[in-house]
Amino acid sequence: MKNSKRGLRVLSIDLIDRHRNHNMEIEVPVVIVGAGPAGLATAACLNKLSISNVVIERDDCHASLWRKRAYDRLKLHLGKDFCNLPHMPFPPDYPTFVPRVEFLRYLDQYVNRFRISISYNRNVESAFLDDKNGKWTVRVKDTTSNDSDAVEVYVAQFLVVATGENSQGYVPPVKGLQTFQGQYMHCSTYLNGRDLYGKNVLVVGCGNSGMEIAYDLSNWGANTSIVIRGPVHYFTKEMVYIGMSLLRYLKIEKVDKLMMLMSNLKYGDMSNFGVVRPKDGPFIMKKKGGTTPTIDVGCIKKIKKGEVKVFPAISNINEGKIVEFVDGRNGEFDVIIFATGYTSTVLKWLKDYRGLFNENGMPKPNFPNHWKGEHGIYCAGFSRMGLDGISSDAKRIADDINMIVNARKLPGGEDNHACLKLLKS
Numbered sequence: 001m002k003n004s005k006r007g008l009r010v011l012s013i014d015l016i017d018r019h020r021n022h023n024m025e026i027e028v029p030v031v032i033v034g035a036g037p038a039g040l041a042t043a044a045c046l047n048k049l050s051i052s053n054v055v056i057e058r059d060d061c062h063a064s065l066w067r068k069r070a071y072d073r074l075k076l077h078l079g080k081d082f083c084n085l086p087h088m089p090f091p092p093d094y095p096t097f098v099p100r101v102e103f104l105r106y107l108d109q110y111v112n113r114f115r116i117s118i119s120y121n122r123n124v125e126s127a128f129l130d131d132k133n134g135k136w137t138v139r140v141k142d143t144t145s146n147d148s149d150a151v152e153v154y155v156a157q158f159l160v161v162a163t164g165e166n167s168q169g170y171v172p173p174v175k176g177l178q179t180f181q182g183q184y185m186h187c188s189t190y191l192n193g194r195d196l197y198g199k200n201v202l203v204v205g206c207g208n209s210g211m212e213i214a215y216d217l218s219n220w221g222a223n224t225s226i227v228i229r230g231p232v233h234y235f236t237k238e239m240v241y242i243g244m245s246l247l248r249y250l251k252i253e254k255v256d257k258l259m260m261l262m263s264n265l266k267y268g269d270m271s272n273f274g275v276v277r278p279k280d281g282p283f284i285m286k287k288k289g290g291t292t293p294t295i296d297v298g299c300i301k302k303i304k305k306g307e308v309k310v311f312p313a314i315s316n317i318n319e320g321k322i323v324e325f326v327d328g329r330n331g332e333f334d335v336i337i338f339a340t341g342y343t344s345t346v347l348k349w350l351k352d353y354r355g356l357f358n359e360n361g362m363p364k365p366n367f368p369n370h371w372k373g374e375h376g377i378y379c380a381g382f383s384r385m386g387l388d389g390i391s392s393d394a395k396r397i398a399d400d401i402n403m404i405v406n407a408r409k410l411p412g413g414e415d416n417h418a419c420l421k422l423l424k425s
């Protein structure tokens, strides 16, 4: 265990490594599953409070979504003021909309600065509450080992689920997709359109990823089409930035009116092109159902110019590469990219989830009470509010654990904070 004069006390991975021996139990106060922004933010907040913890990550790096599963041209969609992780604002010389690589640099610095202990290449296979001791037993598989019995067991009083709302790409059932003779993929595997010049590509979905990927593909010379199956709000990044800033001072209805006015002035009525705005305002919609307005990086202009074609929902896929749409039109496509969202994978490994998670692996309690369950379980990064939500989850979780730990401070309470016990070998 390292113990700095500034009060940062972290559980050293070296210590775990030294004792790492498969089929051994390691006791640690807090286990955090997932080293994305949410897991990192929670670990940093705990470290600031000198509460030892270990972050367990299935991949060989932290922030794997941003490193491996995000397209090259991605920038943070929201201004940097809304994307800071706790205790470390973005550097002043960073641009307002931080590019993917700069964000990774920021996260790497974050890990170093808060001396976050991450155990990489460790897939959490199961976690359950042990009735006998009231602690969480977390079974972890070393993904680099060929030994199927190579399992480590962590015993923790507190378990933080930080495996993300975007853990696995979701591809909806489409009639005929299995017999499609072209290539199809989820957008999490799309990096750029270098190999797609001159190909007929259909992007399904008009959220941030769908619209931006369609724009990117068109720039790479693909004959691009996009499926927009329902009403959608679209704004520039700057408009959303203004709107989010105004929400601090004005009522949501007023901000929504202003947003719609700005969008109308900039883009006009796009219904002739198959792009229709919803009746409700963007922030009200977000508040009601979690639908995020789309940030336009240039796709709308391409739609107006006919460089990106719009289709309604797919009805089925027919004969090789023919895709049929609900309005009776059809088209031949070489590639289909599904930008149709993600699912949580919590239920694959969390056995005692019912208190906190529903059948979709999302929190049962509504925002703002979504982050805490009973018996020491928490979730960070499931508020559907991006990095801002992650930041607030992390602070709340660390403060709550700190309060519990302090409330039951035992004589010689050091043990409460930072101990790694090898229970049995």
Ligand SMILES: Cc1cc2nc3c(=O)[nH]c(=O)nc-3n(C[C@H](O)[C@H](O)[C@H](O)COP(=O)(O)OP(=O)(O)OC[C@H]3O[C@@H](n4cnc5c(N)ncnc54)[C@H](O)[C@@H]3O)c2cc1C
Binding pocket: 033, 034, 035, 036, 037, 038, 039, 056, 057, 058, 059, 062, 063, 064, 065, 066, 070, 074, 075, 076, 077, 078, 082, 083, 122, 123, 124, 125, 162, 163, 164, 165, 166, 167, 209, 345, 349, 380, 381, 382, 385, 386, 387, 388, 390
């Ligand atoms: C393309 C894209 C752009 C986005 N842009 C923005 C933006 O501009 N602003 C914003 O605020 N939000 C944005 N978001 C939303 C959100 O902020 C990010 O998805 C963010 O990465 C979520 O962080 P997280 O830590 O909750 O989840 P993730 O980043 O998904 O991290 C979860 C981690 O858990 C690990 N894991 C999963 N299962 C296991 C297991 N069983 N065992 C061990 N490890 C496991 C994963 O490997 C992963 O590293 C964006 C999302 C996407 C997909």
